[in-house]
Amino acid sequence: MKYFGIPLIGCMIMMSCAGQRPVNLGVINGRLTDCPSKPNCVGSQATDEDHAVAPFLYEGSKQSAFQRLKKAIASLERTTVIQENEDYLRMECKSAIMGFVDDVEFYLPDENVIHVRSASRLGYSDLGVNRKRVEQLRKLFAAESIDGRK
DSSP states (O other), X not given: OTTTHHHHHHHHHHHHTTOOOOSSOSEETTEEXXXXXXXXXXXXXXXXXXXBOOOEEOOSOHHHHHHHHHHHHHTSTTEEEXXXXXXXXXXEEXXXXXXXXXXXXXXXXXXXXXXXXXXXXXXXXXXXXXXXXXXXXXXXXXXXXXXXXX
């Protein structure tokens, strides 16, 4: 019985690593939310080189590209789609050990481009995790052809 508190404390720590789900995400006037000044966010609409990452480019229909993107996302572990509509997708990615949560968003305007933003909820630095995730998703997305074959 005296060891009951240890798992409880561990569970409380894990829950606190998730942080609060942001309420300021989404597309406003054709833009995803800007990255904060901290180095734990990247975005294709960012104007400074510390946060900037290239958007995903595609040929073919927006619907086909969206399906390819969802297939790439489905291959990631510890990832949950939170919101989806015809031109926007938002997901949460949880780290394996501590359960830290990153928010990842995709915006598909009608111009053969997919804008992306990936940001940590907590902490200052992410040690490049968000940038690496975006590049991993870019490779997975590119590996799929327009008709879904490798």
